Amino acid sequence: xxxxxxxxxxxxxxxxxxxxxxxxxxxxxxxxxxxxxxxxxxxxxxxxxxxxxxxxxxxxxxxxxxxxxxxxxxxxxxxxxxxxxxxxxxxxxxxxxxxxxxxxxxxxxxxxxxxxxxxxxxxxxxxxxxxxxxxxxxxxxxxxxxxxxxxxxxxxxxxxxxxxxxxxxxxxxxxxxxxxxxxxxxxxxxxxxxxxxxxxxxxxxxxxxxxxxxxxxxxxxxxxxxxxxxxxxxxxxxxxxxxxxxxxxxxxxxxxxxxxxxxxxxxxxxxxxxxxxxxxxxxxxxxxxxxxxxxxxxxxxxx
Amino acid sequence: xxxxxxxxxxxxxxxxxxxxxxxxxxxxxxxxxxxxxxxxxxxxxxxxxxxxxxxxxxxxxxxxxxxxxxxxxxxxxxxxxxxxxxxxxxxxxxxxxxxxxxxxxxxxxxxxxxxxxxxxxxxxxxxxxxxxxxxxxxxxxxxxxxxxxxxxxxxxxxxxxxxxxxxxxxxxxxxxxxxxxxxxxxxxxxxxxxxxxxxxxxxxxxxxxxxxxxxxxxxxxxxxxxxxxxxxxxxxxxxxxxxxxxxxxxxxxxxxxxxxxxxxxxxxxxxxxxxxxxxxxxxxxxxxxxxxxxxxxxxxxxxxxxxxxxxxxxxxxxxxxxxxxxxxxxxxxxxxxxxxxxxxxxxxxxxxxxxxxxxxxxxxxxxxxxxxxxxxxxxxxxxxxxxxxxxxxxxxxxxxxxxxxxxxxxxxxxxxxxxxxxxxxxxxxxxxxxxxxxxxxxxxxxxxxxxxxxxxxxxxxxxxxxxxxxxxxxxxxxxxxxxxxxxxxxxxxxxxxxxxxxxxxxxxxxxxxxxxxxxxxxxxxxxxxxxxxxxxxxxxxxxxxxxxxxxxxxxxxxxxxxxxxxxxxxxxxxxxxxxxxxxxxxxxxxxxxxxxxxxxxxxxxxxxxxxxxxxxxxxxxxxxxxxxxxxxxxxxxxxxxxxxxxxxxxxxxxxxxxxx
Numbered sequence: 001x002x003x004x005x006x007x008x009x010x011x012x013x014x015x016x017x018x019x020x021x022x023x024x025x026x027x028x029x030x031x032x033x034x035x036x037x038x039x040x041x042x043x044x045x046x047x048x049x050x051x052x053x054x055x056x057x058x059x060x061x062x063x064x065x066x067x068x069x070x071x072x073x074x075x076x077x078x079x080x081x082x083x084x085x086x087x088x089x090x091x092x093x094x095x096x097x098x099x100x101x102x103x104x105x106x107x108x109x110x111x112x113x114x115x116x117x118x119x120x121x122x123x124x125x126x127x128x129x130x131x132x133x134x135x136x137x138x139x140x141x142x143x144x145x146x147x148x149x150x151x152x153x154x155x156x157x158x159x160x161x162x163x164x165x166x167x168x169x170x171x172x173x174x175x176x177x178x179x180x181x182x183x184x185x186x187x188x189x190x191x192x193x194x195x196x197x198x199x200x201x202x203x204x205x206x207x208x209x210x211x212x213x214x215x216x217x218x219x220x221x222x223x224x225x226x227x228x229x230x231x232x233x234x235x236x237x238x239x240x241x242x243x244x245x246x247x248x249x250x251x252x253x254x255x256x257x258x259x260x261x262x263x264x265x266x267x268x269x270x271x272x273x274x275x276x277x278x279x280x281x282x283x284x285x286x287x288x289x290x291x292x293x294x295x296x297x298x299x300x301x302x303x
Numbered sequence: 304x305x306x307x308x309x310x311x312x313x314x315x316x317x318x319x320x321x322x323x324x325x326x327x328x329x330x331x332x333x334x335x336x337x338x339x340x341x342x343x344x345x346x347x348x349x350x351x352x353x354x355x356x357x358x359x360x361x362x363x364x365x366x367x368x369x370x371x372x373x374x375x376x377x378x379x380x381x382x383x384x385x386x387x388x389x390x391x392x393x394x395x396x397x398x399x400x401x402x403x404x405x406x407x408x409x410x411x412x413x414x415x416x417x418x419x420x421x422x423x424x425x426x427x428x429x430x431x432x433x434x435x436x437x438x439x440x441x442x443x444x445x446x447x448x449x450x451x452x453x454x455x456x457x458x459x460x461x462x463x464x465x466x467x468x469x470x471x472x473x474x475x476x477x478x479x480x481x482x483x484x485x486x487x488x489x490x491x492x493x494x495x496x497x498x499x500x501x502x503x504x505x506x507x508x509x510x511x512x513x514x515x516x517x518x519x520x521x522x523x524x525x526x527x528x529x530x531x532x533x534x535x536x537x538x539x540x541x542x543x544x545x546x547x548x549x550x551x552x553x554x555x556x557x558x559x560x561x562x563x564x565x566x567x568x569x570x571x572x573x574x575x576x577x578x579x580x581x582x583x584x585x586x587x588x589x590x591x592x593x594x595x596x597x598x599x600x601x602x603x604x605x606x607x608x609x610x611x612x613x614x615x616x617x618x619x620x621x622x623x624x625x626x627x628x629x630x631x632x633x634x635x636x637x638x639x640x641x642x643x644x645x646x647x648x649x650x651x652x653x654x655x656x657x658x659x660x661x662x663x664x665x666x667x668x669x670x671x672x673x674x675x676x677x678x679x680x681x682x683x684x685x686x687x688x689x690x691x692x693x694x695x696x697x698x699x700x701x702x703x704x705x706x707x708x709x710x711x712x713x714x715x716x717x718x719x720x721x722x723x724x725x726x727x728x729x730x731x732x733x734x735x736x737x738x739x740x741x742x743x744x745x746x747x748x749x750x751x752x753x754x755x756x757x758x759x760x761x762x763x764x765x766x767x768x769x770x771x772x773x774x775x776x777x778x779x780x781x782x783x784x785x786x787x788x789x790x791x792x793x794x795x796x797x798x799x800x801x802x803x804x805x806x807x808x809x810x811x812x813x814x815x816x817x818x819x820x821x822x823x824x825x826x827x828x829x830x831x832x833x834x835x836x837x838x839x840x841x842x843x844x845x846x847x848x849x850x851x852x853x854x855x856x857x858x859x860x861x862x863x864x865x866x867x868x869x870x871x872x873x874x875x876x877x878x879x880x881x882x883x884x885x886x887x888x889x890x891x892x893x894x895x896x897x898x899x900x901x902x903x904x905x906x907x908x909x910x911x912x913x914x915x916x917x918x919x920x921x922x923x924x925x926x927x928x929x930x931x932x933x934x935x936x937x938x939x940x941x942x943x944x945x946x947x948x949x950x951x952x953x954x955x956x957x958x959x960x961x962x963x
Contacts, residue, residue, distance in 0.1 A: 027793035029781040030712045044708045052699040055663065059695045062670050067688055070609070072677045080675040084612040093618070093667035097660040104702065105653045111708040112652060116645040171479040172575060174640060174715055178781035182711040183640045187576065188478065189569030192642040209715035211472055211785045212479060214399035220790070280569035 029178035034200040034225065036121060038181030044111050051100060117184050117194045121161040127195075128156060131273040132166045134173035134186040134208060136256035137215030142268055148238045149245055149272075151253075152221040153262035157231040158201050164194040167277050169254045170212070177206035177223045185210065189280030198225040218258040242266030247275050306912035307488065312466045319401070324464040353891040355442035356852060360449050361427030362746055365739065367456055368421035371412045374460075376812055378409035380805050383770070387802035389788040390795035402787040403470035404489065408459070410473025411493060414593070415500050416456045418727070421735045422596040423448070423507050426535050428742050430511060432843035432850060433529045435520025435859050435866075440513040442889040443931070444506050450899020451503030455496045458906050462492040466910070469493035472785065474586070475556070477567030477578040482560050488910050490560065495906035498553050501546050508542030511535055520842070522861035526620070529841040529864075530613060533620050534599030537627040538592050544631070545588035552581040576641060583634035591630040593727065595623060597734020598665060601690060604683040604737050605669045607837050609676030612865060615668040622661035622668075629658045639707040640714050648707040655705035662698060666691055681837070682756045686737035689764045690729040697725030700775065718778020721771045728767055736763075736815075743822075744831040748848045752825065755818035762811025770804025773797035832960040834953075840865040845876060847953045853886045853941055856950050877963030879954065886941040894931040898924050 033039045070077050113119075120127065131142040132154075142149040154177070156162055166175055166186035176183035180196045198204075207220040226234060245253075245265035250272060253263075314320045338344055351359060381397070382405050389395035397405070431439055439445050462468040469489040471480040480490045515536045519528070528536075555566040556578070565571030567578040606613040613619065635643070635651035669691060678684060700722040703709050713719055736759075744750045777797050782789065822829055835844040845867045846854060857880040863869050870876040901920040908916030957963040 027780045027791060028776075030716075030779050038712075041708050041712050044706060045703065045712075048703050048706060048709065052702060056695055056699055059666060059670070060692050063688060063691050066670055066673045067678060070673055070676050070678050072679045078675050079610075079677050081611045081677075083675055084614050084616065084672075086671075089667070089671055090615060090618060093615075093664050094660065097663040101653075101656055101660055104656055104706070108652045108656070108706050108708075109649045111706070112649040113645040115708045115711065117642070117711070118644070171484050172476055176712070176781075178712070183714055184711075185638070185641050187569070187641075190576075205781065205791070207783060209783045210476070211403070213470075213484065214403070217399065217786045217788045282570065 029205065030181075032179055033181060034179045034202065034204065035181065035196060035198040037115060037196055038179055040111060040115055041181045044107065047107065048104065051103065055097070055100065115182065117182050117192075119195060120163065121195045121197050123159070123161045123197065125160040127161040127163045129163045129165065130154070130156065132164055132175055132186065133254075133273065133276055134166070134168040134170070134175070134212075135254040136170050136213055137208070137219040138257070138259050139175070139206075139208070139219075139221045140250075140253075140265075142273055143235075144268075144270065144273065146235055147267045147270065148235060148242060149265040149268045150238055151259055151263040151265075154206060154221055154223040155226060155231060155234045156198070156224070157228045158198050158225045160228075161195060161197045164196060165273065166192045166194065167273065169276055169279075170256075172210050173208045173212055173219075174210035175206070176209050177204050179204045180223065183209055189277055191277060198223075201225045201227060201230075213256065215256065215258045222262075238264040239266045245269065245272065247272065250276070304913075304915075306908075306914070308465070308911040308913065312488075312911075313464065314467070317401070319397075320463060327460065327464065348893075349891065352896045353446075353893045355438075355446050355889050355891055355895070357427045357431050357439050357442065357445060358746060358849065360445050361424045361429075363449055364420040364424030364427060364452070367453055368417050368424060368735075371416035371420075371456060371459075373812070375409050375412040375417055376808070378405045378412070380809060381405055382409065383798075383802040383805040385787065386789075386798045387795070389786075390798075391790050391792050394788055397787065399787045400467075400470060403472075403785070404468045406785055407469045407472050407475075407489075407493065411469075411496070412459060413727075414473060414589070415497060416452075416459065418593045418731050418735075419500070419504060420452055420456075421739075422538070422593065422731075423452075423504070425600065425735065425738045425742065426507075426511055426538075426596065428746050429738075429843055430532055430535050431514065431518070432745070432846060432854055433532050433841050434515060434518060434523055435842050435855060435861065436514065436518035437854050437858075437886070438518075438889065439510050440518055441510050443892055443895060443937070444510050446892065446895030447898050448503040448507040448510065450895050451506075451902055452500045454899045454903035454906070455498075455500035455503070457903050458492060458496045458499070458910070461907065462489070462496075466492065474582060476582075477556060477559070477575050478569070480556060481568055483568070490556075491910040494553050494557055494560075495910055498550065498557075499902050499906055501549050501553070504542055505546040505550070508539040508546065511539040512543060515539070520855075520858050520861050523866070526617070527861055527864050527866070529599075530602035530616070530619055530623075531596070531599035531841075534595040534602075534623050537623050538595045541588045541592045541595075541627055541630060545585045545592065548581055549585035549589075552578060552585065555581075576638075579638050579641065580634070583637045584631075587634040587637065588630040590726075591626055594730040594734070595626065597690075597731050597738070598623070600683075600734045600738035600741065601669055601687050602665075602672075603841065604687050604741055605672045606865075607741075607839055608681055608684040609673045609678050610838065611672060611676035612840075613668070614671040614674070615664075616864060618664055619668050622664045625661040626658055629654065629661075633658065636705055636710070639710045645707075652705050652707050656702055659698060659702050666695065682740045682751075682753060682760060683737040685757070685760050686733045686740070689760070690733040690737075693725065693729035693733075693764070693767065697722060697729065701726060713778055715783055716778040717774040717782045717784055720784045721774035721778060724767075724771050724774075728763075728771075733763070736760075741837070742843075744829075744836045744848050745834075745843055745846075746849055747826075748831055749822065749826040749829040750831055750836055752818050752822045752829065755814050755821055759811045759814035759818055762807055762809075762814055764811075766804050766807030766809075766811055768804070769807055770801050773801045773804070832956055833962045834957075835867075835962075840868040842866050845870065847956075851946075851949050851953075853888055853946065856880065856883055856886075856946050877954070877957055879950075883943040883946040883950065885943050886946060887938050888941055890937050890939050892931060892937070894927050897927045901927070 031042055033042050129144055131144055133140040138151055140149055140151050141154050168186040168188045173186045174183050175186055180198055182194060184192050184194045202225055204223040206223045242264035244267055246269040385395040385397045385402055466488045471485055471490055475493060515532060558564040559566050565573035567573050567575050602613055602619055633651055633655040636655045639648050704713055704722055740751050777794055782794050831848040834847040901923045905917055905920035908920060954963055
């Protein structure tokens with residue numbers, strides 16, 4: 001039912017936004033989703049925009065109308081200097097926003113739970129786990145089950161749910177692929193999680209959205225959604241071209257730098273992601289509780 | 304001896320910064336030379352630096368705000384110019400580090416050294432006279448607050464010439480602001496500037512809270528207070544409650560940087576998420592600290608220039624209180640993307656949207672105040688009209704960002720940047736400009752020039768739309784904030800339009816400076832002889848412009864809302880009192896200025912690790928406070944005869960003007 005409302009409103013707003021989109025070509029990326037997460041996000045954006053017009057249009061009309069009609073030079077207009085209260089208007093000005101608020105709240109509650117980045121995407125396909133490590137100023141994507149990794153190239157098959165786990169080797173970063181939706185922070189010593197999927201093949205822009213120093217502007221990557229076959233070929237290419245990656249080579253690689261072309265690693269020592277997190281939790285750290293150590297161990301695809 | 308400070312701290316190798324330094328030095332030296340040449344040091348010392356008069360303190364606050372408005376605006380122009388020329392294959396004219404200092408400095412200055420001093424300045428000028436008081440509750444503390452703010456501002460200015468400013472953004476998110484990622488003194492400048500001005504603000508909050516609670520004229524019950532006084536009261540409660548959170552988060556970051564604790568670094572039990580939480584526990588109420596006083600100004604202005612009672616007084620007061628309370632319940636909406644669960648995100652999202660209700664109510668109340676009024680389109684009402692429409696758009700995108708599903712995509716993008724400028728420029732700055740124009744004659748005795756004021760108004764309004772609407776589109780196109788260069792060719796046209804918008808705003812800023820100069824030159828024609836140039840409704844308009852040192856020769860008795868309108872209607876407005884009494888007033892003191900000056904050296908010493916300077920200044924401040932505290936004779940008496948002389952002079956002028 002709510003989905004229908006979203007779709008209806010997006011239909012209405014699509015016409016209004018056509019002008020804008022045609023002006024910007026294909027680059028209105030957040031409004032041109034390729035997967036279920038991005039689609040829901042676009043739908044609620046358009047739904048909210050339409051709803052907000054019920055606030056904006058009356059206020060703009062009233063502002064111009066009242067200011068013009070009650071200008072000092074217009075002596076035909078009624079002048080009631082002591083009129084300062086009307087129950088009817090009070091009910092209207094408190095009631096109207098409350099109604100809109102209730103509609104928005106229901107929509108927010110449902111959509112926020114549906115869009116929970118920690119929630120797995122329902123699909124028949126077996127999900128792929130990818131571990132994203134933010135380093136200054138590049139992204140390392142580890143494919144733990146395939147024992148390979150790629151830098152600044154985020155490759156995956158279309159129509160397959162992606163189970164992305166994120167951490168940072170240095171400061172706070174924010175991971176996002178505009179056309180797939182949902183941004184999430186990557187923080188050192190911690191793990192965040194994100195589920196995405198693309199229904200289309202293609203190259204999509206991605207990047208870090210949280211300022212992290214002089215290389216920030218170059219801290220971008222490409223997300224490549226491929227066919228299953230191309231993805232297998234890509235994995236083979238990474239395996240054949242990649243250099244081995246373990247914690248000590250990672251530490252060298254993670255020094256602040258900007259890389260232009262993708263770099264491949266294979267094989268990748270298992271548990272590297274957990275080790276990157278573990279760097280920030282020295283085993284003898286007095287503040288560390290025993291259960292935190294357990295948390296840091298590599299875990300199954302679905303927590 | 305000099306800690307980390309060496310000659311290399313002066314950026315003589317950077318042409319842009321060094322020329323700015325030279326400009327700053329030239330301006331500073333010519334001001335000093337000018338004061339010396341005209342022999343004004345004694346006047347400056349006696350009448351301004353040592354003054355505890357709330358009206359003069361208010362004026363000085365607003366001077367600080369204007370100086371920083373110019374500097375913050377130059378930063379904005381430089382950023383817009385950079386991004387307009389930084390498309391694919393281009394690098395613009397700024398290195399990444401300088402660009403980062405610009406966006407950090409711009410945000411820090413606009414919030415802490417434009418918004419805060421401007422609104423505190425207006426409060427100082429208007430509130431005591433609106434409530435029928437002779438001064439604020441603690442005049443000496445008021446002077447300390449001012450000079451702490453000034454000295455913090457001076458630290459920011461000093462960072463341009465000695466060392467550098469922070470590159471960590473105005474929010475200073477740890478761990479980027481920690482020593483490992485930001486080893487230079489930039490973040491230390493940021494920390495101490497905010498810490499010192501923040502303490503000044505907390506003191507102001509206490510001062511005005513007590514002033515409004517305790518110093519109201521007889522008969523002025525809470526439900527008779529002017530709306531601006533109401534919003535000031537709520538703002539000051541927010542200041543007192545919110546600023547300590549900033550003080551603590553900065554103190555913890557300081558400990559991390561200075562003594563190697565791990566509050567916000569991973570390892571040793573620290574947590575960077577705690578920084579974000581604590582920062583926004585202060586930061587979100589701060590948004591309302593900035594806009595509520597402006598809402599108060601709009602309420603005063605809209606009633607005065609519509610020649611009508613404000614519509615829905617109780618609703619406006621209720622909405623103000625509700626907004627103030629709710630402002631503490633929404634901070635998590637600044638980090639929906641940090642990975643907390645959906646239920647938590649939903650609750651904070653809905654709490655955020657709830658604020659839209661009282662805000663919407665206020666907008667309708669202003670509209671219905673104009674309804675059936677007689678509107679004179681003076682500048683303050685123009686700013687108000689522009690505010691209502693522009694702010695509604697900003698509120699609309701705010702509701703959008705409050706929904707996690709939308710924020711997940713728009714967070715950290717230019718959509719967000721467009722949104723908060725769309726709220727703060729009309730919601731704060733336009734309100735402050737309206738207040739500046741509205742109360743200027745009260746503070747100086749003459750009105751501001753309308754013609755240049757209108758030019759400024761159109762520059763700001765048109766420039767705003769040109770500069771910020773493209774940023775919404777860029778946000779939808781996925782452009783992150785804070786990018787020194789970019790590779791997407793589709794972004795550049797929008798950034799060029801935004802840069803042109805900034806130039807149109809520049810026209811507005813320049814017009815505002817010209818307006819002030821023209822008004823001073825034409826002050827005789829613009830003279831406000833009655834003290835009531837706008838047919839005002841509240842008590843401050845019952846005084847002469849500028850008011851005498853003691854404000855009210857006889858404290859008025861308040862019979863209702865819009866007290867002065869009621870007096871005018873009853874023919875009591877300019878009635879001479881039966882007799883005058885001696886008035887007890889606080890003496891000027893240099894203590895506030897000294898404490899401020901020493902706090903600059905305290906901050907400077909701590910920034911550069913010049914420990915002797917820090918310790919000496921701190922002891923000096925302590926000594927000043929104690930010595931001042933031991934003085935018993937801090938007031939003086941204005942004899943009744945003197946009051947009578949001043950008031951007779953005023954009545955003579957009023958008679959000449961045909962009012963009394």
